[in-house]
Amino acid sequence: MRYAYYPGCSLERSAASYHTSAMKVADRLGLVFQEVDDWNCCGATEYFAINLLPAYALVARNLALVPGDLAQMAVPCSACYVNLKKTDKYMGKYPQLAQRVGQSLAAGQLGYRPGGVQVRHLLDIIVNDVGCDAITKGVVKPLTGLRVAPYYGCLIVRPENGFDNPEYPTSMDRLLRALGAKVVDYPLKAQCCGGHMTQISEKVAYELIRRLLHNAAEYDADVIACVCPMCQLNLDAYQGNVNRHFGTDYRIPILYFTQLMALALGLSAADAGLGSEIVSAQPALAKIAVEVPQEEDKKARKRADKRALPMPTMPDEEA
Amino acid sequence: MMASGNGQPSSPGTFFEEVIAKTPGGEALRLCLQCGTCGGSCPSGEDMDYTPRHIFAMLAANMKDKVLRSNTPWYCVSCYYCTERCPQEIPITDIMYTLKRMAIAQGLYEDADAPDWSQTFIGMVEQFGRSYELGLATRYHLTHRPLGKIRLGTFALDMLRRDRLALTPSSIRNTSQLRAILDKAKELEGAQ
Numbered sequence: 001m002r003y004a005y006y007p008g009c010s011l012e013r014s015a016a017s018y019h020t021s022a023m024k025v026a027d028r029l030g031l032v033f034q035e036v037d038d039w040n041c042c043g044a045t046e047y048f049a050i051n052l053l054p055a056y057a058l059v060a061r062n063l064a065l066v067p068g069d070l071a072q073m074a075v076p077c078s079a080c081y082v083n084l085k086k087t088d089k090y091m092g093k094y095p096q097l098a099q100r101v102g103q104s105l106a107a108g109q110l111g112y113r114p115g116g117v118q119v120r121h122l123l124d125i126i127v128n129d130v131g132c133d134a135i136t137k138g139v140v141k142p143l144t145g146l147r148v149a150p151y152y153g154c155l156i157v158r159p160e161n162g163f164d165n166p167e168y169p170t171s172m173d174r175l176l177r178a179l180g181a182k183v184v185d186y187p188l189k190a191q192c193c194g195g196h197m198t199q200i201s202e203k204v205a206y207e208l209i210r211r212l213l214h215n216a217a218e219y220d221a222d223v224i225a226c227v228c229p230m231c232q233l234n235l236d237a238y239q240g241n242v243n244r245h246f247g248t249d250y251r252i253p254i255l256y257f258t259q260l261m262a263l264a265l266g267l268s269a270a271d272a273g274l275g276s277e278i279v280s281a282q283p284a285l286a287k288i289a290v291e292v293p294q295e296e297d298k299k300a301r302k303r304a305d306k307r308a309l310p311m312p313t314m315p316d317e318e319a
Numbered sequence: 320m321m322a323s324g325n326g327q328p329s330s331p332g333t334f335f336e337e338v339i340a341k342t343p344g345g346e347a348l349r350l351c352l353q354c355g356t357c358g359g360s361c362p363s364g365e366d367m368d369y370t371p372r373h374i375f376a377m378l379a380a381n382m383k384d385k386v387l388r389s390n391t392p393w394y395c396v397s398c399y400y401c402t403e404r405c406p407q408e409i410p411i412t413d414i415m416y417t418l419k420r421m422a423i424a425q426g427l428y429e430d431a432d433a434p435d436w437s438q439t440f441i442g443m444v445e446q447f448g449r450s451y452e453l454g455l456a457t458r459y460h461l462t463h464r465p466l467g468k469i470r471l472g473t474f475a476l477d478m479l480r481r482d483r484l485a486l487t488p489s490s491i492r493n494t495s496q497l498r499a500i501l502d503k504a505k506e507l508e509g510a511q
C-alpha cells in the first residue's frame with residue numbers, strides 16, 4: 001500500500017521520535033510512505049486567524065504537490081490533518097472558495113481539484129488498512145502488564161472524520177489491545193490538551209493539561225499514548241510546570257502510539273525513538289523490560305546559520 | 320429585513336451579516352437556537368468573557384465592539400466540540416476564526432498576546448514555508464519584551480537538552496512559488 005506522506009513541521013524536530021517510530025513501523029507493516037516533495041507548513045491553528053483565503057491556499061499547495069499516482073495522504077499530526085482535510089472538504093462544498101484557491105495556486109503554476117487526494121490520519125491507516133488482526137500477528141513482544149491510556153485529543157476526531165466516533169473514539173483502544181497492552185478507558189480521552197493556549201494564557205492551559213493528567217492518573221495509567229505532536233508537547237514538556245503550578249506530582253510519560261507499536265513489533269528502543277521524552281518513560285517501560293537509551297544531554301547546537309535568531313539566555317545555563 | 324434565528328432583525332451591512340459573509344457556511348448562524356450546547360461543551364468557557372452562545376446573541380444584536388474586544392475568540396482552542404455538538408450545524412470554530420480576523424483588522428482587541436502570537440507564527444511561515452519552535456518563541460519574545468531578558472524557562476531548557484528545539488529554520492526550496500500563491504490569495508481576498 002502506497003501513500004503520500006505529509007510529516008508537518010513538528011515532526012522535523014520537536015516530534016522527531018514520532019517520525020522515526022512511524023517510519024520504522026510503516027516499514028515493518030509493509031506501508032510505503034512517499035514524502036510530499038517540498039511540502040510547506042499547514043498554518044497550524046494560526047493562519048486562519050489572520051487571513052482566510054491565504055490560509056486555504058497555503059494548505060492547498062500541499063494537496064497540489066501530491067503526485068497524480070497517489071490517491072491518499074498519510075498525516076501523523078492531528079492539526080495538519082484537520083487543516084488538509086478541511087481544505088479539501090470546503091473546496092468541494094464551497095465552489096467560490098475552490099475557484100479563488102484555484103486562482104491563487106495558478107499564480108504558482110499549481111492546481112488542485114477537490115477530492116483529488118484523500119487525507120487520512122496515520123492512526124486511521126494503521127487501524128483500518130493494515131488492521132488489528134495483521135498487527136497482532138506481527139507482535140513479538142506484547143505490552144503485557146502495561147496500563148496505557150489512549151489519548152485522542154480533538155482534531156483527529158473532530159470535526160467528524162468518518163473513521164471514529166467524535167466523542168468516544170475507540171480505534172486506538174483496539175490497536176493497543178492488539179499490542180497486548182491493558183487499555184485504560186478514562187472519560188477525558190477526547191478532551192482538549194489546550195492547543196496553543198500555553199502561549200496565550202498559562203492559567204487556562206495548565207488547568208486543561210492538569211485535568212487530563214489527573215484523569216489518566218485516577219485510572220492508574222502507566223503511560224499515555226497520543227496521536228499528535230501538539231498533545232505530546234503540552235502533556236510532556238509542560239507536565240513539570242503544571243506540577244509546580246498546582247503542587248502536584250504527576251510523572252506520566254507521554255509516548256506516541258507508534259512508539260508503543262515499535263516496541264511490540266520487536267523493534268529496538270532507538271527505532272522506537274525513545275529517550276527524547278521530558279518525563280522519563282523508564283519506570284513505566286521497565287514493566288515490559290524495555291531499557292530507554294540514556295542519552296547524554298545533547299549540547300545545544302551552536303548557531304551556524306546566519307538566518308538563526310539570537311539565542312535566549314537560559315537562566316540555568318548561566319551557573 | 321431578514322430575521323435571524325433568535326428573532327433579531329438583521330439587515331445587509333450589519334456586523335451580523337459581515338460575520339456571516341466572511342465565514343464559509345456562515346449562513347447557518349441565522350439558525351442559532353441559543354440552546355447553550357456550545358458554551359457547555361467549551362473547555363475554556365469558564366475563562367471566556369462571554370460563552371460562545373452569549374457571543375452569538377451579541378452578534379445578532381450587532382454588538383460589534385463588545386464582541387471584538389472580548390477574549391472569547393482568542394480563548395478558543397479550536398477543539399471543535401461545539402461544532403460537533405451544535406444541533407444547528409453552525410460552524411462555530413470557523414466563526415471564532417472570523418472574529419479573530421475581524422478583531423485584528425480593526426485593531427479591536429484588549430490583550431495583544433494572542434493576536435501577536437498568531438502574527439509572529441505567520442510571518443515565519445510566509446518567509447520560510449516552515450515553522451520552527453525556537454524561532455517562534457524567540458521572535459515573539461523579542462517583539463514583546465524587547466528590554467527584558469528573554470526567559471523561556473525550564474520548558475525550553477528541557478527541550479534543548481532532548482534536542483527537540485530547532486534553532487534554525489528549515490526552509491522549503493520553492494519559496495518564490497509559495498510567495499506568489501500567497502500574494503495572489505491576499506490580492507483576491509482584498510478585492511472581495
Ligand code: SF4
Pocket residue numbers: 350351352353354355356357358371372375404405406407408409411
Ligand atoms: S450549540 Fe449551536 S444552536 Fe446552540 S447556542 Fe450554540 S451555536 Fe446556537
Ligand code: SF4
Pocket residue numbers: 357360361362363364371394395396397398399400401402411412415
Ligand atoms: S472550538 Fe473553540 S469555542 Fe468551540 S468548544 Fe472548542 S474552544 Fe470552545
